[in-house]
Amino acid sequence: MLGFLELAVAYRTWRDGNPEDPPSARKKLRNELRKTASKLEEESISLESVMAEFKLSNNTLKRMMSHMSDNMDRGLEKGLPGSTIAMLPSFVPELPDGTERGTYVAMDLGGTNLRVMIMHIEPGEPMRTKQFNTRIPDKAMHGSGSQLFDYIAKALCDFLVEKDLADQDLPVGFTFSYPCNQTGLRSATLLRWTKGVTATGVVGKDVVQMLEEAIKRDGRAKVEIVALINDTVGTMVAAAYESGQCDLGVIIGTGTNASYLEDTKKIVYGMQNADDDYLHSQMIIDTEWGGFGDRNEAEYIITQYDKIIDKRSDHPGVNTFDKLVAGMCMGELVRLVLEKLCTSKVLFNGNASKLLKTPGKFPTKYISEILHDEGGSYTNTRQIMDELGIEDFTFSDMLLLREVCMVVSRRSANLAAAAIACVLNRVSKKNLLTVAIDGSTYKYHPFFDHWVTEKVKELLDPGKEFKIVQTGDGSGKGAALIAAIVFRVKKAEEKRKQDEEKLKLEEEKRKLEEMENIRKEKLMEEERARRYQDLLNYGDERISERSNQLS
Ligand code: BGC
Numbered sequence: 001m002l003g004f005l006e007l008a009v010a011y012r013t014w015r016d017g018n019p020e021d022p023p024s025a026r027k028k029l030r031n032e033l034r035k036t037a038s039k040l041e042e043e044s045i046s047l048e049s050v051m052a053e054f055k056l057s058n059n060t061l062k063r064m065m066s067h068m069s070d071n072m073d074r075g076l077e078k079g080l081p082g083s084t085i086a087m088l089p090s091f092v093p094e095l096p097d098g099t100e101r102g103t104y105v106a107m108d109l110g111g112t113n114l115r116v117m118i119m120h121i122e123p124g125e126p127m128r129t130k131q132f133n134t135r136i137p138d139k140a141m142h143g144s145g146s147q148l149f150d151y152i153a154k155a156l157c158d159f160l161v162e163k164d165l166a167d168q169d170l171p172v173g174f175t176f177s178y179p180c181n182q183t184g185l186r187s188a189t190l191l192r193w194t195k196g197v198t199a200t201g202v203v204g205k206d207v208v209q210m211l212e213e214a215i216k217r218d219g220r221a222k223v224e225i226v227a228l229i230n231d232t233v234g235t236m237v238a239a240a241y242e243s244g245q246c247d248l249g250v251i252i253g254t255g256t257n258a259s260y261l262e263d264t265k266k267i268v269y270g271m272q273n274a275d276d277d278y279l280h281s282q283m284i285i286d287t288e289w290g291g292f293g294d295r296n297e298a299e300y301i302i303t304q305y306d307k308i309i310d311k312r313s314d315h316p317g318v319n320t321f322d323k324l325v326a327g328m329c330m331g332e333l334v335r336l337v338l339e340k341l342c343t344s345k346v347l348f349n350g351n352a353s354k355l356l357k358t359p360g361k362f363p364t365k366y367i368s369e370i371l372h373d374e375g376g377s378y379t380n381t382r383q384i385m386d387e388l389g390i391e392d393f394t395f396s397d398m399l400l401l402r403e404v405c406m407v408v409s410r411r412s413a414n415l416a417a418a419a420i421a422c423v424l425n426r427v428s429k430k431n432l433l434t435v436a437i438d439g440s441t442y443k444y445h446p447f448f449d450h451w452v453t454e455k456v457k458e459l460l461d462p463g464k465e466f467k468i469v470q471t472g473d474g475s476g477k478g479a480a481l482i483a484a485i486v487f488r489v490k491k492a493e494e495k496r497k498q499d500e501e502k503l504k505l506e507e508e509k510r511k512l513e514e515m516e517n518i519r520k521e522k523l524m525e526e527e528r529a530r531r532y533q534d535l536l537n538y539g540d541e542r543i544s545e546r547s548n549q550l551s
Helices: 002-015 023-052 058-082 145-162 207-218 231-243 304-312 320-325 327-343 364-372 379-387 395-426 440-444 448-459 474-550
Strands: 102-109 113-121 128-135 170-176 180-184 187-190 223-229 248-252 256-263 282-286 433-438 466-470
Touching (some): 023 327, 058 395, 102 145, 102 474, 113 474, 145 207, 170 207, 170 474, 187 207, 223 231, 223 474, 231 248, 231 256, 231 282, 231 433, 231 466, 231 474, 248 395, 256 320, 304 320, 320 327, 320 395, 327 395, 327 440, 364 379, 364 395, 364 440, 395 433, 433 440, 433 474, 440 448, 448 466
Parallel strands (some): 102 170, 170 223, 433 466
Antiparallel strands (some): 102 113, 113 128, 180 187, 248 256, 256 282
């Protein structure tokens, strides 16, 4: 029905339009609006049938939430072999407490970009950043693992050399936004690539080690990689630093995922091979919810378009939920629906351009741009039609295009909201829950934030309350903060050990003094006894002398 609302807006624009417009132009527009109205009426059934697939009732979303939660429980207990949601431990020891300080390097490898940042952290001050951004070339993303890590190491060393920091042995926090099996803060084995990366020889390998080796091969910089984290973990940590608290860190960008605090005793599978003892009662868990649906357990939310996307993807059958929700596939989904509407002659009179028929030629940013158009102007929409080489389109075509963008992205928002509500319902904390969200798909879409907020409210367990905060650059800040936390915890540990050593020495000194006192006391006692004995002897001698004299 939204199409008719749009039509009403267009009508008002026409009605209140510039009275200076020549009457012929206004007449042309009136005729077009009339045609559009009747066309929409005729076509609404077929359009509705195509779009109905993307509409999800709250009952369906709740069913999905329950399946997701079951998978999360199984993931904690049995990991990826037993569940499609891996629930990976992060080994992050603590959230920031505001006392972090120093200079750190943060590296962020997420979608197609690599960022290297130098972060200066001072308590109570905004972080100061110098950063270097680069797009990873295709040959690194799709070549061999060593090519990819050599590229990353080169970018890091170039930047450090340029900033004259290559020999400072700076601590590095590395945000690596792909699922990794961590056995410690700095040991992480890649479980699988997502988001279209296919670099060979990395799955099953320790990524920290691969990066360290590449830095050594480059040979120009001295750094220490102190932690590897997922971007959702970084988002949580950055939000906790900025807002003082965070219960859930979510990314809705090229991919989607979330992290939250879980009771350590429930993390069975992930803790089996831990490098060291983890002494805290809770740990941040990287859920990897993007894998939900990988064993066909979510068929009821999959459309024919999702199946095509999956089949044509770099990793078929992998990260199903990622493909339904995140920006990597959203544009392509819209394109597939548009293609279908063209084939059924509902759109563009059946004349799709060559580009519209080409996979990958409708980037996700088009959706946000189209939905940003003010009612009536359609400047962005016209520009996109131009870019797609569609010359022959009517006003109703623009409305339908907008409607497709709405419905596809709204499904994504509803699924994301259901996943968020699912995790929030698992958190036992009673007071207001803070959800930190980052990611281009969420940020640049004009309605995503509103849709997600409203849907989470509908799906959350009664009595629970939440607020959403949007974090800027959680991956970068989070990586630097983790490095700072590691440094702080290490310093605290060193101090604890020093204090322990000092206490031990003091105790030994006290014992020695005590023994010395006992020894002295004993000597004095002996001396006293000796003197007493001398006295007695003297007395005895006097008595015997006296008795001798008397006899
Ligand atoms: C990855 C996650 C990541 C998410 C957001 C997904 O494809 O599996 O590890 O957090 O994308 O970047």
